[in-house]
Amino acid sequence: MTRHSLNRPQTVAIIGGGPAAGTLAILLIRAGFRVALWHKPKAATLIVGESLVPALIPILRQLGIEDEVRKYSVLKPGATFNLAPDLSFSFFFEALHGLPRYAYNVPREKFDATLLAAARKAGAAVFESPAQLTAEAHTDRVALTPETLAATNGYFSGQPDWIVDATGRFRLLPNLLGLSSQEGKRKDTALFAHVDHAHLDHEGHVHTTRMDRGWSWRIPLPGRVSLGMVVPSEHLPQWGATPEDQYDGLCQHDSQLRRVAGHSRRLTPVMKYTSYQLVSERMFGANWALVGDTAGFVDPVFSSGLFLGMNGAFLLARALAKGSPEALQQYERESRHHLQTWQNIVEYWYNGRLFTCFKVGQKRRDTLLVKLIFPHMNKHMGRVFAGAASHSAYSIGLLRFAMKYGLEDENPEDLKVR
Numbered sequence: 001m002t003r004h005s006l007n008r009p010q011t012v013a014i015i016g017g018g019p020a021a022g023t024l025a026i027l028l029i030r031a032g033f034r035v036a037l038w039h040k041p042k043a044a045t046l047i048v049g050e051s052l053v054p055a056l057i058p059i060l061r062q063l064g065i066e067d068e069v070r071k072y073s074v075l076k077p078g079a080t081f082n083l084a085p086d087l088s089f090s091f092f093f094e095a096l097h098g099l100p101r102y103a104y105n106v107p108r109e110k111f112d113a114t115l116l117a118a119a120r121k122a123g124a125a126v127f128e129s130p131a132q133l134t135a136e137a138h139t140d141r142v143a144l145t146p147e148t149l150a151a152t153n154g155y156f157s158g159q160p161d162w163i164v165d166a167t168g169r170f171r172l173l174p175n176l177l178g179l180s181s182q183e184g185k186r187k188d189t190a191l192f193a194h195v196d197h198a199h200l201d202h203e204g205h206v207h208t209t210r211m212d213r214g215w216s217w218r219i220p221l222p223g224r225v226s227l228g229m230v231v232p233s234e235h236l237p238q239w240g241a242t243p244e245d246q247y248d249g250l251c252q253h254d255s256q257l258r259r260v261a262g263h264s265r266r267l268t269p270v271m272k273y274t275s276y277q278l279v280s281e282r283m284f285g286a287n288w289a290l291v292g293d294t295a296g297f298v299d300p301v302f303s304s305g306l307f308l309g310m311n312g313a314f315l316l317a318r319a320l321a322k323g324s325p326e327a328l329q330q331y332e333r334e335s336r337h338h339l340q341t342w343q344n345i346v347e348y349w350y351n352g353r354l355f356t357c358f359k360v361g362q363k364r365r366d367t368l369l370v371k372l373i374f375p376h377m378n379k380h381m382g383r384v385f386a387g388a389a390s391h392s393a394y395s396i397g398l399l400r401f402a403m404k405y406g407l408e409d410e411n412p413e414d415l416k417v418r
């Protein structure tokens with residue numbers, strides 16, 4: 001018997017019912033673990049995170065859920081960025097290194113339900129109730145509370161070998177252990193609702209609009225559009241006291257948003273989110289691990305959240321199957337690398353450099369140099385928007401080079417997100 005198989009845990013408790021939890025449950029069952037998952041249904045009427053990237057499609061296929069997801073989703077062939085009234089860029093996903101040429105915009109409650117049903121079907125025990133944890137004194141270990149364990153009705157005869165926190169922004173285990181985390185610099189607030197319609201340049205595209213202050217998204221869903229905005233928190237009170245007043249006020253008065261959503265009718269209450277970047281300083285301990293948003297998240301401008309969370313579940317499943325501290329260290333290293341890479345790209349969006357570079361390419365498109373370089377550059381930027389950037393050192397290297405040397409005499413401040 002190898003050292004790995006001797007150390008291999010047999011039982012895993014996963015806390016959380018979102019995409020990271022469901023993915024991990026399916027993979028661990030396939031790897032031979034006994035898995036229980038606790039899912040506290042979300043209280044909110046809407047769940048944020050509705051636009052997927054092409055890099056997620058191979059993951060949906062591996063989980064065996066793509067056909068189901070396609071039935072209730074909108075096909076997403078690309079992404080459009082409206083920077084100013086006369087400046088927009090649209091990217092159509094290209095088939096690059098095996099990536100599909102599309103993704104989906106998904107009603108999230110259906111998507112999460114599909115994953116949970118697949119986890120159940122695979123053989124995980126799913127409990128539709130909140131789980132609670134306690135910290136073991138003087139150790140780095142956590143345990144299910146007696147009530148949570150009892151609720152399994154004997155599915156687990158004792159404490160599980162591993163407890164995985166996938167509670168998203170609730171961060172059950174980090175809060176219990178007082179784990180620290182690194183937060184981002186921006187203090188923005190997102191307001192988000194569904195509306196009956198909004199202007200779209202391209203069917204199915206996720207549209208990102210640079211607003212007078214902040215930015216907004218439009219995600220076409222079946223029969224409606226998800227319309228959200230991310231703005232500096234101090235900019236909101238001028239539009240009213242409630243999230244609804246602030247949301248409606250911005251739709252009517254922001255000069256960019258008014259053009260594309262001024263006539264939209266809101267169909268739902270408005271959800272409010274704060275905090276845009278957070279990375280846990282530890283992602284595993286003696287008998288626990290963190291996955292998905294609980295481990296870390298970045299600003300959502302490039303729709304990377306579900307990909308990061310579900311890809312993270314693949315990395316964690318591999319580490320738990322190996323069962324060694326080295327494997328868990330590798331999980332943490334890779335997760336940090338992906339988060340950091342995305343964070344760097346997000347910063348190029350906010351400081352205006354990303355689209356200044358495209359503007360230069362557009363203005364000089366008749367010059368030989370741009371004719372030679374731009375198609376190549378566009379192809380690799382396609383990889384960035386398709387979600388594969390954090391796996392491609394070459395695309396990222398090219399992006400860094402372009403951000404440093406490709407702006408010519410243009411001032412990135414002009415396209416900065418304020």
Ligand SMILES: Cc1cc2nc3c(=O)[nH]c(=O)nc-3n(C[C@H](O)[C@H](O)[C@H](O)COP(=O)(O)OP(=O)(O)OC[C@H]3O[C@@H](n4cnc5c(N)ncnc54)[C@H](O)[C@@H]3O)c2cc1C
Nearest residue numbers: 016017018019020040049051130131168292293300305306
């Ligand atoms: C404004 C905004 C826009 C975004 N847009 C996108 C986008 O377009 N595309 C994209 O890919 N990502 C987007 N994201 C990110 C995306 O929403 C998250 O990355 C993703 O939902 C994380 O998945 P998760 O499984 O880690 O956590 P979650 O989806 O948050 O799931 C955690 C689950 O755990 C449950 N839970 C909590 N406590 C307990 C407990 N004690 N017991 C049992 N269950 C519990 C919760 O109810 C919840 O269902 C966006 C995020 C924000 C804030």
